[in-house]
Amino acid sequence: MNTKKLSLSLAFFSLTLLLSACRSVEETTADKKDAQEEVLASEQVMHLTVESELATTDSVLVAENITFAGVNQFIEGLYRLDENNEPIPALAESEDISEDGLTYTFHLRDDATWSNGEPVTAHDFVFSWRRNVDPTSGAxxxxxxxDIKHASDIMAEKLPLEELGVKALDDSTLEVTLETPIAYFPSLMSFVSFFPQNEAFVKDTGDQYGTNSETTLxxxxxxxxxxxxxxxxSWTYEKNPTYWDADNVHLTKITNQVIKEVSTGVNLFEKGTVDNALLSGEYAKQFQKDPSYTVEYFSRTNYLEVNQTDNPYLKNESLRKALALAVDREELTSIILNNGSLPITGLVPDHFVKNPESGTEFAExxxxxxTYDLPEAQKLVEEAKAELGVETIELELLGDDDETSKRVMEYLQGxxxxxLDGIEIKLLNIPFNARLAKAAAGDFDLISSGWSGYVSDPIIMLDVLYSTSSYNNGGYSNKKVDQLIDDAKGIHANEPLLRWKDMLEAHQIAVDDAALIPLYQKGEAMLRNPKIKGIHINSVGARYSYKNTYIIE
Structure with missing residues (x-):
């Protein structure tokens, strides 16, 4: 099967290079047309506020959203995401895919260079990916x-790094061999962890690599x-004059300033000092009708995990469903959070992924x-107490100790x-890392948690329902759900419609089982300068790309 044919069979996941390339050209042309029809500002400098510092610029070690977004501006991989979360070519000028979907051959563009003048080569990807699977690297x-060949055995120290299924056939040809087909593989290539690294530079800078501007390539x-x-x-991004697509980069500079107080950010925005400001609480209410107000969505579902392994009460399906039906998510998102977050009643978020045939969102x-149904919830809790032979059920709700988490948990407790008669909820708020440790150990009754999609594919969210997943902290287990997930990853990996049906059915069964209790999809209310155009804002991955951004008068 040739590349085009296989890509078309995986159209939903935008695996077709031809279509992606055309789309990229069309978008770039559209951006340029917009810029020509509008009057560009004489100064193409954007001033951003961010919530926290850059942690590292070593793409192997990046682990949180602010740094993902940062690194995405000055390092590039095989693909990048467009504003619809779909992959478009970056360093990969073209690709070939084997008929079985197990081998990808990427042909790199020959005009990409590092900031020290050296060319970006296939060897840079091999080096970076080996660092990622090196058990000593802390990736x-x-x-x-x-899912890359031999990766699991290498991480388990059963095989040497050289056995990883990635090869540089020459300077411009990268071959990747998978253990199993991955329908969203090109999308995954846009993720920061898969970015290349220059071996000589990394080794020369040693443990200082990625710790400052001078030790970042x-x-x-x-x-x-x-x-x-x-x-x-604070730090700065400056236009890269040697970037292969520099002609389509309008901004000459982007300044970044860490602002942790909402009030400070709003004041700076109103003075015209910065071009964006995060909103929450009363500030979000105040600015909802302002032309600068916008909501930016995350492909993240926040939910309660329920311990179905150790807690005898929560093994009861009627009780789990009663808890799920007793929460008014509209009130939670509009009054308690009031930050653009959306109520959600399933696991897969909206603004995330669409049916390959109809274009309908998975969530829809x-x-x-x-949905909030108090009479049914009260009926189910009485059934649960009768089935369990108790009149009172005491549960501990565990969560983070930040201000927002405390507000949400207090609301849920109430x-x-x-x-629900006979339900008693005790709250325990602990630091983030301690909460993660308790979750991993299964040391909880109910725990406030969540999961984010790093690419636009339902399987990313459904993985937390797999019985042996390390992220299935509640111990949910359903053989049919496991089989459907296996089918979506295996026998139907190259058949988009059948794969979609597998995932819909797995989701239906698990949510019907009350495997977890969905609460809301994360959103961020934001003030953003309306003169700034062309920001690609993704609900997945690194979130922001300023490559095609420009400012009008």
């Missing part, structure tokens, strides 16, 4: 490489400057499950205790 997202639309990890709460096709 933050090593598990994303598990870049190849993207911008260069990093004025940054020293641990010292700077899946339908609603646990909803469950006030709406």
């Amino acid at each position: 933050a997202y090593a598990y994303l490489f598990e 870049t190849n993207g639309p911008f260069l990093l400057s004025e940054w020293d990890n641990g010292l700077d709460e 096709e899946a339908g609603e499950f646990y 909803e469950l205790q006030n709406n």
